[in-house]
Amino acid sequence: MAHEAARSRILQATVRTLASQGYARTTARAIARSGGFAPGVIYYHFRDLEEVFVDTLRFTSRARLEQYRAETGGVDTAVELVRRLRILYAEDVEEGHIAAVQELVAAANASSPLAERVRGETSAWHDYAEGAIRMLVDGTPFAGHVPVAELAETVVATYLGLEMLSHLGAGRLGPGGLLDAAEQWAALLDAFRSSIGG
Amino acid sequence: MAHEAARSRILQATVRTLASQGYARTTARAIARSGGFAPGVIYYHFRDLEEVFVDTLRFTSRARLEQYRAETGGVDTAVELVRRLRILYAEDVEEGHIAAVQELVAAANASSPLAERVRGETSAWHDYAEGAIRMLVDGTPFAGHVPVAELAETVVATYLGLEMLSHLGAGRLGPGGLLDAAEQWAALLDAFRSSIGG
Numbered sequence: 001m002a003h004e005a006a007r008s009r010i011l012q013a014t015v016r017t018l019a020s021q022g023y024a025r026t027t028a029r030a031i032a033r034s035g036g037f038a039p040g041v042i043y044y045h046f047r048d049l050e051e052v053f054v055d056t057l058r059f060t061s062r063a064r065l066e067q068y069r070a071e072t073g074g075v076d077t078a079v080e081l082v083r084r085l086r087i088l089y090a091e092d093v094e095e096g097h098i099a100a101v102q103e104l105v106a107a108a109n110a111s112s113p114l115a116e117r118v119r120g121e122t123s124a125w126h127d128y129a130e131g132a133i134r135m136l137v138d139g140t141p142f143a144g145h146v147p148v149a150e151l152a153e154t155v156v157a158t159y160l161g162l163e164m165l166s167h168l169g170a171g172r173l174g175p176g177g178l179l180d181a182a183e184q185w186a187a188l189l190d191a192f193r194s195s196i197g198g
Numbered sequence: 199m200a201h202e203a204a205r206s207r208i209l210q211a212t213v214r215t216l217a218s219q220g221y222a223r224t225t226a227r228a229i230a231r232s233g234g235f236a237p238g239v240i241y242y243h244f245r246d247l248e249e250v251f252v253d254t255l256r257f258t259s260r261a262r263l264e265q266y267r268a269e270t271g272g273v274d275t276a277v278e279l280v281r282r283l284r285i286l287y288a289e290d291v292e293e294g295h296i297a298a299v300q301e302l303v304a305a306a307n308a309s310s311p312l313a314e315r316v317r318g319e320t321s322a323w324h325d326y327a328e329g330a331i332r333m334l335v336d337g338t339p340f341a342g343h344v345p346v347a348e349l350a351e352t353v354v355a356t357y358l359g360l361e362m363l364s365h366l367g368a369g370r371l372g373p374g375g376l377l378d379a380a381e382q383w384a385a386l387l388d389a390f391r392s393s394i395g396g
Contacts, residue, residue: 022307106304108366109220115366122368150379153371154360158352161359168306168313170320173351181348 007045009035011059014052019096023103026053054117057104060097061121065128067091078136078186078193086179098163105160122156129155140193205243207233209257212250217294221301224251252315255302258295259319263326265289276334276384276391284377296361303358320354327353338391 013035017026020034028049032039046052068088075081092098108114129152137146162178165171173181211233215224218232226247230237244250266286273279290296306312327350335344360376363369371379 105362105366115368118363118366119368122363123370126370147379147382150371150376153369154356154376157359157363157369158356159359160362161355161357162352164303164358164362165316165320165355168303168316170313170317171351171355172321172324173348178348178352181345184345 003045006041007055008059009037010042010045010052011056013037014056015060015096015100018056018103019099023107026103050113053104053107054113056100057114057117057121060095060100061124064088064092064095064097065124068128072132076135078189079183081132081136082179082183082186089175089179099167101160102163102167125156125159126152129153136189140196201243204239205253206257207235208240208243208250209254211235212254213258213294213298216254216301217297221305224301248311251302251305252311254298255312255315255319258293258298259322262286262290262293262295263322266326270330274333276387277381279330279334280377280381280384287373287377297365299358300361300365323354323357324350327351334387338394 010031013031014026017031017034021030028039028042031042031052042049042052046055071084071088072081075084104114105118108118126149130148133146133148133151133155137143137148162171162175166174171177208229211229212224215229215232219228226237226240229240229250240247240250244253269282269286270279273282302312303316306316324347328346331344331346331349331353335341335346360369360373364372369375
């Protein structure tokens with residue numbers, strides 16, 4: 001395997017292992033078993049497990065963010081945005097992305113390299129959320145009044161918090177129920193935008 | 199010490215220890231040192247550390263919820279609500295409540311008694327948030343249109359997610375910046391409510 005292909009295979013195996021076994025059980029041996037390679041391969045491509053975890057967070061976050069950008073890039077109605085987000089969210093769950101991120105965020109101590117990476121990825125998602133919010137409000141009378149940065153930060157925090165609760169079975173309606181409500185409000189927003197010729 | 203007073207002293211010491219040292223270092227010895235009693239006292243009042251953690255989550259959640267209810271109960275404007283929430287939030291940080299809850303939520307596995315307790319406390323906070331939202335929208339034309347349960351679930355998730363990010367230094371504006379934005383919107387909402395005679 002070429003270096004990059006091998007690293008990517010290890011990172012994918014780490015996402016799956018984190019999602020299925022949790023952080024504490026994600027040893028080099030468990031990652032290797034999940035990926036079908038020898039544990040030594042990991043240490044050939046990474047300094048230590050901490051580097052694997054930091055790079056796994058970057059890897060899964062960037063892959064999903066690229067997908068989110070691709071799927072929502074040309075969207076110009078709120079209803080269509082919510083519809084695409086629902087599909088993307090189902091993929092997040094399916095691919096183990098969400099469970100893996102939860103495990104890594106929970107394992108991060110404020111001063112660790114992992115926390116540094118959480119800050120970096122969160123920042124990239126803030127930028128993405130800001131762009132999506134701008135698309136929705138630009139050309140409406142709200143445009144100058146919506147605190148875009150604050151709303152973007154809130155949306156990212158909400159996503160993480162919902163995941164944390166959903167992971168523990170602590171939501172009543174869960175993300176599905178909340179997306180249903182979001183879709184109704186999206187329809188209202190679109191009707192308003194089209195009534196003002198936005 | 200009477201049984202209840204002793205238990206409460208142990209739970210308070212556990213909140214402080216979780217907040218300052220993290221879950222992994224919150225041993226019986228560390229709790230005892232923080233509370234100024236012998237480690238054996240803990241096992242006289244609790245079956246094991248798991249019971250201490252489950253009861254600590256209930257203890258700190260209920261104490262804060264009681265305070266939130268007391269401070270926001272008679273409030274009838276959105277601006278005043280946000281002002282009170284800002285003070286309550288500062289107390290949450292100050293008392294170690296937030297850090298302790300973060301540690302316990304991160305440590306909970308979906309099937310554990312601790313996760314069961316997270317579900318119970320989250321449910322109590324959902325009820326509180328629903329009441330606060332109803333207070334804001336009742337008597338306005340939104341009343342029948344606001345999905346109160348969905349919004350309450352989102353608010354609770356947002357609070358937890360913000361904490362998780364703020365704990366890792368991953369917010370740009372942080373809870374303070376978001377409360378500033380909330381206060382501006384609260385003023386708009388109040389102006390609207392008073393214009394319709396609400």
